[in-house]
Amino acid sequence: MESIIQTAYLLASVSFIVAIKMLGSPKTARTGNLLGAAGMFLGIIATLLHREVVRYEWIAAGLAVGTGLGAWMALSVQMTAMPQMVAILNGFGGAASALVAIAEAERILLSTSSEAAYFTLSTIGLSVLIGAVTFSGSFIAFAKLQELITGRPITFPLHHYQSLILLIASIVGTIGYTLGGGTLLLYGLSAAAFLLGLWIALPVGGADMPVIVSFLNSLSGLAAAATGFVLNNYLLIISGTLVGASGLILTQIMSKAMNRSLWSVLFSAVGKSSATGTTQDKNIRSTTAEDVALMLSYAREVVIVPGYGMAVAQAQHAVKKLMDALTVKDVRVRFAIHPVAGRMPGHMNVLLAEADIPYEHLYEMEQINPDFPQVDTVLVIGANDVVNPAARKDTSSPLYGMPILDVDKAKTVIVLKRSMNPGFAGVENELFYQQNTYMLFGDARQSIEAITQALKNM
Amino acid sequence: MTEILFAIFIFTLAAFLGFELISKVPPTLHTPLMSGSNAISGVTIIGALVVAGESGSPLLTILGVLALILATINVVGGFLVTDRMLRMFKKRD
Numbered sequence: 250m251e252s253i254i255q256t257a258y259l260l261a262s263v264s265f266i267v268a269i270k271m272l273g274s275p276k277t278a279r280t281g282n283l284l285g286a287a288g289m290f291l292g293i294i295a296t297l298l299h300r301e302v303v304r305y306e307w308i309a310a311g312l313a314v315g316t317g318l319g320a321w322m323a324l325s326v327q328m329t330a331m332p333q334m335v336a337i338l339n340g341f342g343g344a345a346s347a348l349v350a351i352a353e354a355e356r357i358l359l360s361t362s363s364e365a366a367y368f369t370l371s372t373i374g375l376s377v378l379i380g381a382v383t384f385s386g387s388f389i390a391f392a393k394l395q396e397l398i399t400g401r402p403i404t405f406p407l408h409h410y411q412s413l414i415l416l417i418a419s420i421v422g423t424i425g426y427t428l429g430g431g432t433l434l435l436y437g438l439s440a441a442a443f444l445l446g447l448w449i450a451l452p453v454g455g456a457d458m459p460v461i462v463s464f465l466n467s468l469s470g471l472a473a474a475a476t477g478f479v480l481n482n483y484l485l486i487i488s489g490t491l492v493g494a495s496g497l498i499l500t501q502i503m504s505k506a507m508n509r510s511l512w513s514v515l516f517s518a519v520g521k522s523s524a525t526g527t528t529q530d531k532n533i534r535s536t537t538a539e540d541v542a543l544m545l546s547y548a549r550e551v552v553i554v555p556g557y558g559m560a561v562a563q564a565q566h567a568v569k570k571l572m573d574a575l576t577v578k579d580v581r582v583r584f585a586i587h588p589v590a591g592r593m594p595g596h597m598n599v600l601l602a603e604a605d606i607p608y609e610h611l612y613e614m615e616q617i618n619p620d621f622p623q624v625d626t627v628l629v630i631g632a633n634d635v636v637n638p639a640a641r642k643d644t645s646s647p648l649y650g651m652p653i654l655d656v657d658k659a660k661t662v663i664v665l666k667r668s669m670n671p672g673f674a675g676v677e678n679e680l681f682y683q684q685n686t687y688m689l690f691g692d693a694r695q696s697i698e699a700i701t702q703a704l705k706n707m
Numbered sequence: 708m709t710e711i712l713f714a715i716f717i718f719t720l721a722a723f724l725g726f727e728l729i730s731k732v733p734p735t736l737h738t739p740l741m742s743g744s745n746a747i748s749g750v751t752i753i754g755a756l757v758v759a760g761e762s763g764s765p766l767l768t769i770l771g772v773l774a775l776i777l778a779t780i781n782v783v784g785g786f787l788v789t790d791r792m793l794r795m796f797k798k799r800d
Contacts, residue, residue, distance in 0.1 A: 269729070281743070323785075342745065474718065489748060
């Protein structure tokens with residue numbers, strides 16, 4: 250029986266490897282995901298044959314409740330809410346890994362037969378540490394994205410020293426537990442790690458969010474891998490490590506897109522440095538939907554820059570209608586996607602895909618930046634920090650050095666915004682005060698619908 | 708001791724494999740890749756199944772069932788929502 254189970258685990262491992270590989274290419278992604286699900290199913294079935302598994306009633310209940318809740322969440326969630334969905338699922342995965350490790354610790358306590366090896370104890374400690382950080386960090390990310398708490402950075406005095414102290418406390422707790430400190434120490438370290446997760450996620454806001462979401466994704470994989478070490482289960486080690494590694498790569502891509510190191514995202518908050526420059530004396534030019542429609546209809550080419558504001562206003566379908574209305578008038582429409590636009594990697598791509606906007610119309614930052622000087626009109630929909638020229642010019646700006654979309658170089662820029670509040674980074678955006686910039690205030694979806702209507706009336 | 712070394716051996720190889728697998732992924736697939744791999748990280752469900760199903764103390768069973776519920780949500784929710792997203796991407800070709 251044992252060899253059947255191990256063979257099934259091997260097959261599941263292979264299916265996960267191939268699944269992740271296939272998820273990396275548009276043609277094979279969907280099959281890859283299904284293959285991953287099949288591998289998981291196989292792994293679950295094989296585990297039920299395990300000789301230690303003797304009671305099935307609790308398993309049936311747990312699987313039923315989890316399946317019901319998971320399916321309900323997956324089928325009812327709005328596409329715009331995908332970042333918080335990924336965050337909360339991450340958190341559940343991390344918590345599950347930590348709980349399994351805690352159960353293992355309690356079992357060791359019960360078995361009087363032999364002393365557990367240092368290695369097992371250390372992996373239990375690590376699994377609890379990583380799992381708890383993943384859980385609480387993801388929970389805060391979820392709460393921020395769901396707007397249960399403010400999306401702006403929340404910090405305490407000497408915040409990052411506190412984070413470092415919590416990190417050190419968690420590590421010391423892990424070492425202490427490894428050296429035979431007992432389960433009380435394990436619960437202590439899990440509390441410290443839980444707080445560490447909170448402390449890491451609370452200061453994160455705005456464009457840092459994709460970094461932290463992909464980092465937590467990586468951590469949830471590492472938590473599973475650590476649990477694999479505890480149970481000496483190679484399937485868990487392999488798949489957890491794969492997810493950890495791929496998540497780290499994504500985190501790296503996101504950090505690079507912001508020109509910040511992961512360390513600085515985790516241990517130093519953006520936006521705390523004073524907002525630069527006084528802007529009270531500068532003027533903005535606000536405009537109307539009718540004027541915007543006029544400007545767009547006379548353009549040869551329009552580039553649309555979507556941001557988090559589009560997601561919040563659920564404006565993606567309205568954007569598609571606007572694009573259609575412009576195409577009818579022979580205006581070329583392209584979309585410029587900043588790597589950290591939105592709140593998770595690829596956020597804008599998902600929303601535009603939901604609205605049926607063809608992939609060929611989407612351009613990455615490096616592709617489209619050289620074209621901006623020739624573009625007649627740029628329409629910025631709820632994006633702020635990723636189009637802030639201060640990132641290019643102002644060395645004192647917290648955004649300085651972050652690669653941005655050079656929309657300020659276009660002939661005309663129209664910015665759709667709810668109000669004059671600065672972006673999540675809390676930094677003023679001089680783009681709004683430029684000679685060639687027009688502001689259209691209001692809910693993004695209503696604004697776009699009004700523009701589309703005006704276009705059709707022309 | 709050899710068992711530990713073997714586990715570390717596997718971990719190291721898997722890490723390198725993971726880095727190789729994801730080296731060039733188009734931005735459009737960043738979200739599905741993340742949520743799909745997130746579902747895979749719910750593999751901890753296998754540990755939860757054993758804890759929930761063995762004849763341990765009530766505390767162990769509670770821990771196990773709780774872990775099982777959370778991991779199942781992670782797995783089922785993760786794969787389903789990824790499929791929902793990828794279905795949208797598929798529509799246009």
